[in-house]
Amino acid sequence: MADTPELTSMTRHRTVQPLVAAWIFVIVALAAVFIWLTLSSDVPAPAPQKTDHPKTASRIIPAPEQDAQKESPAPTSSPAPTSSHVPTGRVTLAKAPIEGLVMMGANGPLPVLGPDSLVSWKAYARPVATGRLHDKPEIAIVITEIGLNSKATDLAIKELPGEIDLAFSPYGRKLQQWMDRSRQYGHEGFLMIPTEPLKYPENDPGPHTLLAGAPLRDNMKKLDWLLSQVTGYVGVINEMGSKFTTSEEDLLPILKDLKARGLMMLDSRSTRFSLAAKLARRISMPRAVNNLYLDNIISRAEIRRNLTRLENTAHTYGAAVGVARAFPLTITEIRKWSEQLDARGFRLVPVTAIANRQPVR
Numbered sequence: 248m249a250d251t252p253e254l255t256s257m258t259r260h261r262t263v264q265p266l267v268a269a270w271i272f273v274i275v276a277l278a279a280v281f282i283w284l285t286l287s288s289d290v291p292a293p294a295p296q297k298t299d300h301p302k303t304a305s306r307i308i309p310a311p312e313q314d315a316q317k318e319s320p321a322p323t324s325s326p327a328p329t330s331s332h333v334p335t336g337r338v339t340l341a342k343a344p345i346e347g348l349v350m351m352g353a354n355g356p357l358p359v360l361g362p363d364s365l366v367s368w369k370a371y372a373r374p375v376a377t378g379r380l381h382d383k384p385e386i387a388i389v390i391t392e393i394g395l396n397s398k399a400t401d402l403a404i405k406e407l408p409g410e411i412d413l414a415f416s417p418y419g420r421k422l423q424q425w426m427d428r429s430r431q432y433g434h435e436g437f438l439m440i441p442t443e444p445l446k447y448p449e450n451d452p453g454p455h456t457l458l459a460g461a462p463l464r465d466n467m468k469k470l471d472w473l474l475s476q477v478t479g480y481v482g483v484i485n486e487m488g489s490k491f492t493t494s495e496e497d498l499l500p501i502l503k504d505l506k507a508r509g510l511m512m513l514d515s516r517s518t519r520f521s522l523a524a525k526l527a528r529r530i531s532m533p534r535a536v537n538n539l540y541l542d543n544i545i546s547r548a549e550i551r552r553n554l555t556r557l558e559n560t561a562h563t564y565g566a567a568v569g570v571a572r573a574f575p576l577t578i579t580e581i582r583k584w585s586e587q588l589d590a591r592g593f594r595l596v597p598v599t600a601i602a603n604r605q606p607v608r
Contacts, residue, residue: 333431338373338409340430343423343479345370348509355475358508366509368481368533372599373409373435383594384561387412387535387601388569388581389484389513391439393429394419399573406582409433410595414484414513415477417441418453422477435597436480437513440473442488444517452487457501459494470501474508481599482511482533484570489518499526506532511602513537515570524607533602541571541581550580558593566601 333339347361348370358367390403391414403413404425413429414437415422426436441452443459455469483505485492492498492514502512502523511533514523527534538560541553553569561567571577588595 337431338433340371340373340433340435342427342430343371349478352471352475354472356478357471357474358478358480358510360507360509368509368511368599368602371430371435371479371481373433373597375596375600381565383592384558385566385594385596385601386557386561386569386588387567387596387598388541388571389414389437389537389598390571390573390578390581391484391486392416392573393436394422394425396573399575399578400425402575403573403578404429404432404434406578407434408582408585408595410597411581411585412437412481412598414439415480416486417455417473417476419476423479426477426479430479435599436477437482437484437598438474438477438480439486440470440483441486442491444487444491445489447490450487457488457491457497459491459497461497463497463500466497466501467504470504480510482513484513484537485515485517485521485523487517488515488521488523492521492523493518495522495526498522499530502526502532503530506530511535511599513568513598524605528603528607533599534607535568535598535602536605536607537570538567538605539569541569542574542577545574545576547576547580550577551584554581554584558591561593564606566604568598568601568605 344356345361345365347365348358348367349356350359351357360366361370387410389412390407393400393403393413393415395416395418400419409432412435415426416439419425429436441456443456444450444452447456447458455472457466457469505512506527512523512527513535514521514527514537516524516537524534524536539553539557541557542550550571557567557569571581585595
């Protein structure tokens, strides 16, 4: 009798099962009719931007070339112009690289000595009048930080005389495009080599800075990367370096490597204790020395004052080099100054034209 409740329940379930099944059938039938009516009614088409149709997708997703242009803070102007775009009267230099003066390294093209004593500092140089008697004091000017700002770079290339050299930052974008364009306008190129200043890393020239006291292998690895960023330069100029350029132990191996690649050294003289020019002379490396920073103070009066001081230095020693940055005001003032330079008894020349002519103290 203890099992009676369970048996009773089961008996009751069997008795009502046909009735429940009938109700379930009716409910399912009604649901099926409702679903059929819903699906057969007009439904709005999906939005076009969500379709996977190939034609629609190609309109929404930009081409890879367009993406690259948007991501790159490249020059706002078009790619390097052909020689037909260069104003008449401009001296156009050969496009880099020149065969035999470059080899591929781990990070890109590296300068090397060419056949038949061909070297970069001569092959990429802007030609000057042969047989000149140095009857006039000669002045060379280098504009640094080329490639960091597209507008300033474009202005320097187009507005400044071709005799003025341009120094390219290794951290610039599309450097080869800028180098090609600058050579079309007649400018020699230098490559800026970041070197350790006294207050490093408070003053930091960038991630590939050559450091005093660092293992030579590390500095050479950084130098390899720096030299690979562009081709066509005649030499290098140190950026900062008030600590690195005073260390013969760190500096001399770098200069020897640069000389072995056929390059010229321009000592920016970030400190009066710099050994760069002295060591370059010791190893018979072509060299030049910055006599004056022209725009440490960005003002029209200061720039003009310094240009006059540079003329006085050139008059005293026969040759002088000035270094300035790619600021619009600086570019404008130097352009104006250069237009009257010949009338004042001076000659504007590229840096390679006065190699080894300056006194080194």
